[in-house]
Amino acid sequence: MKRLAKWFVFVFLALVITLGLAFWLRPLSVFRVFNKGQMYFIGARSNYIDLGEIRVHYYTLGPADGSVVVLVHGLGGRSEDWEKLAPYLARAGYRVYLPDLPGYGESDKPADFSYSVRDEAKVVTSFFDALGLKQVDLGGWSMGGWIVQLVAAEHPERIRRLMLFDSAGPYVKPDWDIKLFTPVSPAELEKFDALLMPHPPRLPRFVAEDILRTSREHAWIIHRAIDSMLTGRDTTDALLPTLKMPVLLVWGDVDQITPLSEGQKIHQLIPQSRMNIIPGCGHLAPNECAGQIGPGMVSFLKQ
Numbered sequence: 001m002k003r004l005a006k007w008f009v010f011v012f013l014a015l016v017i018t019l020g021l022a023f024w025l026r027p028l029s030v031f032r033v034f035n036k037g038q039m040y041f042i043g044a045r046s047n048y049i050d051l052g053e054i055r056v057h058y059y060t061l062g063p064a065d066g067s068v069v070v071l072v073h074g075l076g077g078r079s080e081d082w083e084k085l086a087p088y089l090a091r092a093g094y095r096v097y098l099p100d101l102p103g104y105g106e107s108d109k110p111a112d113f114s115y116s117v118r119d120e121a122k123v124v125t126s127f128f129d130a131l132g133l134k135q136v137d138l139g140g141w142s143m144g145g146w147i148v149q150l151v152a153a154e155h156p157e158r159i160r161r162l163m164l165f166d167s168a169g170p171y172v173k174p175d176w177d178i179k180l181f182t183p184v185s186p187a188e189l190e191k192f193d194a195l196l197m198p199h200p201p202r203l204p205r206f207v208a209e210d211i212l213r214t215s216r217e218h219a220w221i222i223h224r225a226i227d228s229m230l231t232g233r234d235t236t237d238a239l240l241p242t243l244k245m246p247v248l249l250v251w252g253d254v255d256q257i258t259p260l261s262e263g264q265k266i267h268q269l270i271p272q273s274r275m276n277i278i279p280g281c282g283h284l285a286p287n288e289c290a291g292q293i294g295p296g297m298v299s300f301l302k303q
Contacts, residue, residue, distance in 0.1 A: 035080045042087045044098070048106075051126045054113070057106035058099040058127070062090035068133055069301070070097045072124060074142025076181060076222055078105035081141070085286045088294030094137075094301070099127055101144075103221040115221055116228035117143060121150040128158065137301055139163035141286050142258060143225070146236065153239040161301055163248045165286045165293075166255050168229070169236040170265055176256065178226055182219040183212060195256045198282045240269035247273040248300045250293055252281030274300065 039046070044059040059079050069089050073081045079098035089096045100107040102123055103115050113119065124147060128136065138159050140148035145167025152159045180192040186208045193200035203211070228234070247270050251263040260277065267275045276296050281289040 032080075035083065038083055039080055042083060043090060044083075044086070044096075046106075049127070049130050051123060051130055054102050054110060054123065055108045056099055056102065056123070056127060058097055059086075060095065060097055061086060062095045063093055064095060066090075066093045066095035067301075068097065068136045069094045070099070070124070070128070070133070070136050070138050072099065072138075072140040072144035072148055073101065073104065074140075074144045075225055076104070076218075077141070077144070080105070081287060083287075084290035085294055085297070088290070088298055089301075092298045092302070097127075097131070097133070097136075099124070101147075103218075103225070109218075109221060114228060115225040116234065117146045117225075118150060118234045121147045121154070124148070124151050125155060125158075134158065135160055137161045137163070139165065139297075140167060141165040142283065143168055143229070145169060146229075146234075149236045149239060149243075150234065152243055152245065153236070156244060159245050161246045161248070162243065163250065163297065163300070164263075164266065165250045166252055166258050166283050167249070167263070167266065168258050170240070170262065170269070171232055171235040171237055172258075172262055172265075174257075178230075181226060182215050182222050184216070185212070196283050197288065198254050198280065237269065240266060241271075243270055244272070246300070246303070248297065249273055249275040250278065250285065250297070251275065252278050252283060252285035252289065254280065255283045255285070257283040 039059055042061060044061040046057065046059055048055055048057050057079070071082050071086065073079060079100045082098050086096050086098060101120050102113055103109050135158050138148045138151060145164040146169040148162060149164070149169045152162045176195055180188055180195065183189040183192050186205070189208055189211060249263050249267055251260050253260050263275065267273050278285050278289050278292050286293060
């Protein structure tokens with residue numbers, strides 16, 4: 001009996017040491033496993049679908065016969081970014097789809113793809129077609145908001161209601177250093193976190209280094225996307241007044257990436273839009289302030 005107890009203690013200690021070493025060497029990988037667990041806990045199920053030559057990963061949650069809502073993440077994001085907000089929709093009876101755009105999350109990252117908002121919008125439409133989603137409520141966050149504006153303008157018959165969360169889209173020259181989207185040092189990472197969040201956490205050095213390592217691996221995708229956006233070819237200033245579906249704008253009032261003034265500009269360009277300003281929240285409002293956003297979002301969709 002004592003020998004068995006010693007064996008269990010040894011196995012337990014070996015497991016703790018192994019997990020500790022894994023967290024020390026690759027903390028982001030551990031965080032992502034934890035995020036997947038969180039998605040499973042909220043009822044989300046992981047799926048893949050082939051869209052031509054691109055394989056796209058997505059989550060589904062909510063009743064299978066519910067009215068469909070599709071949410072599109074932003075630049076450098078992933079489907080798990082909606083983990084806090086999506087359950088409000090599922091609990092209200094909606095069938096929620098959370099795709100990883102090409103280049104992000106677990107979707108393919110083809111070297112010959114442009115990663116422009118227009119081509120990403122075509123992928124979103126292909127996603128609808130492949131899953132037989134004839135008409136949806138559509139939401140997008142940041143760059144994802146820009147993407148869904150293009151989808152709504154080009155396929156208005158397929159969008160019941162549109163939701164834009166701290167969205168880009170109209171022509172605006174950023175007044176912050178866009179190179180911070182691909183930080184190369186702990187100091188730049190701190191500056192970027194300060195842009196994203198009003199009160200960013202202090203990251204341990206080993207976590208910051210792993211974030212920077214991952215940033216270097218995927219910087220080419222971010223650069224290609226930003227370079228395309230900065231051309232101004234796909235800006236939505238002229239498209240927004242043509243939208244006829246109900247539109248909800250959700251904005252953190254201290255957002256520094258897409259400031260509230262940009263949201264107010266979109267509000268002016270879409271006469272039928274409704275704006276929900278979230279006090280004390282920044283660019284990550286759909287994640288950090290989901291409790292303040294969720295009930296109003298569901299109310300908008302139910303109207």
